[in-house]
Amino acid sequence: MAYKVLIVDDSSFFQHRLKEIIGEHPDLEVVGIASNGREAIDKAKQLEPDIISMDYEMPYLDGVSAVRAIMAERPVPIVMFSSMTYEGATITLEALDAGAVDFIPKNFAEVSRNSAILKKKLHEKLIGFASNANPAARRNTSDLAAEANERSQRAKERTAALRARMSARSDAAPSSPSAPVAPSPRPSVRLKGRVKIVAIGASTGGPVALSDIITNLPANFPLPLVVVQHMPENFTRAFAERLNRLAQVNVKEAESGDALLPGHVLIAPGGKQMIVDRGGRSVKIIDGDDRVNYKPCVDITFASIASNMGGDALAIVLTGMGADGCEGAKLLKSKGAAIWSQDQETSVVYGMPAAVARAGLSDEVLPLDEVCPRLLSEF
CATH class of the missing domain: 3.40.50.180 (Methylesterase CheB, C-terminal domain)
Incomplete structure (x- = not known):
């Protein structure tokens, strides 16, 4: 059974070309196209795609905001199709922070000339993530965002606690010459x-x-x-x-x-x-x-x-x-x-x-x- 792909892009040219390129692979099926972030959120609910290709600069609602909304409601792997400009890179990094799993540089010339390299990259990434390369990303549950926040908070708390212990040790006089310098989570050199x-x-x-x-x-x-x-x-x-x-x-x-x-x-x-x-x-x-x-x-x-x-x-x-x-x-x-x-x-x-x-x-x-x-x- 082919993996269901939702394409999100406000350009009719890129919509058409991406649908053609993605549809060439027997394991991928384009089930819908959205022209802006709001439409992407609605179609992600209705169509329940296995993976989404997401543009970022769109009317009504941008790609980063759409990623956040989709990941909060129904987590699904989202790959950004991003401009290779400096501005494109900056926004792509925001999208990754929002929950996108990866990005593919967006180059008009490559898409126009039917680049074999682009095809291979696009097919590999879409199939890789859709086929459960990251098991957590495909769980159809609202718990995913909460778990991610919990892991992040736990990491910050552990780091802060360790810094506090290190600071306390540096300020205090050593109780004995053999006192340990720092606790270690597991025996190691x-x-x-x-x-x-x-x-x-x-x-x-x-x-x-x-x-x-x-x-x-x-x-x-x-x-x-x-x-x-x-x-x-x-x-x-x-x-x-x-x-x-x-x-x-x-x-x-x-x-x-x-x-x-x-x-x-x-x-x-x-x-x-x-x-x-x-x-x-x-x-x-x-x-x-x-x-x-x-x-x-x-x-x-x-x-x-x-x-x-x-x-x-x-x-x-x-x-x-x-x-x-x-x-x-x-x-x-x-x-x-x-x-x-x-x-x-x-x-x-x-x-x-x-x-x-x-x-x-x-x-x-x-x-x-x-x-x-x-x-x-x-x-």
Whole structure:
């Protein structure tokens, strides 16, 4: 049985072309088309689609507002079909925060010329999410939004409590030389003192996951962080600027020569590759090789850290399709680095972290809401 797709777009041209492209796949069936956000909400109720393709700039009600309303009433996977401009990236990030699961860059030329790459990307993403790539996203229940809010609140409470405990310990005189520095959720090798950088890789679902982690770090976090998120160029710049406004640490899209400093986060630019220079003092941005599928690529950044910093790193692999990060994690592990991966339950797509875990590389498999508290307890 084909998965039911609802197309939301105010352009008759894009409506027609998307219906043609989506309808070419035997596992997908377009069951309706909406021309604005209000109509999208009504048709989502009536047609009960398995997945929705959503534009954002529409009359009467925009795409972001429609996403919020649909996710609050009947949660369903929503993929944004977004402009590749800077403004499009900014609004797309708001849609992801509102509950959309992913986005596809919207390019008139690609749609017009019947691009095979666009077809493949569109089919894969729609089928991937509709076929239960994220089990939680397809639950037909009003409890989903409440559960998401509860997880977010729980994460904030745990982070705040851990900060309070750390502050209390730093202000109080030690009761004995053997008193523990910080409680650990599970037995593990202490990382403080041997890790000089935190490297994070993510793809589908990554913007929300990264925001959850980075916005909860204190300004005095003692290590530099480098982040590789699969995104086009304008999207990484908008993403970095958005995080910088929300976070206490400094966040920017990386440029060649940027120093690796404590409490600073460097985001790999879309369409390029980010490598850590010899000695781990700065980063270098190079053109993306056409032989590499991802630009930026987690494997390339991880490999550069293994080559130039050895095992003095903690690598974290978050939600995402595919297996990018696994080969780089192998290199880091061979040098003695620590590897964490996100668990299946809290991943939007359990691809990248699954590859790392199944290869036996993960020292810890963590729910998203435990990643930041663990970082604070370790460092």
